[in-house]
Amino acid sequence: MASGAGIRSAHEHRAGEKLFVDYAGDTIPVYNAATGEVTPAAIFVAVLGASSYTYSEATWTQAGRLDRRHLRTFEFLAACPRSSSPIPESGVTKACRYEPSVNRTYEEMASHCG
Helix, strand or coil: CCCCCCCCCCCCCCCCCCEEEEEEEEEEECCCCCCCCEEEEEEEEECCCCCEEEEEEEECCHHHCCHHHHHHHHHHHHHCCCCEEECCCCCEEEEECCCECHHHHHHHHHHHCC
């Protein structure tokens, strides 16, 4: 087979269709220049499936208003993707293969974004 011919990704995505979100691995240290105190920050990352266009932000904790991080992502992208895969621990309140229960705030956000 010719180089590159017939090779396809196992995951093909259409532009603007999917946004994948999660926290990136380890925390990073944030240094206070005045006191020398070091505070760990978690890194929230959102990536569009087709282009790999990425938004990230440092947060003091992974807990809290994850929907606001999504909304800042949408503002950065100047668009809402067709679907977003939320972080399972915070986006899904009851796991089920056929009828999962989604966090109410996520549902409201999805409704708002259409």
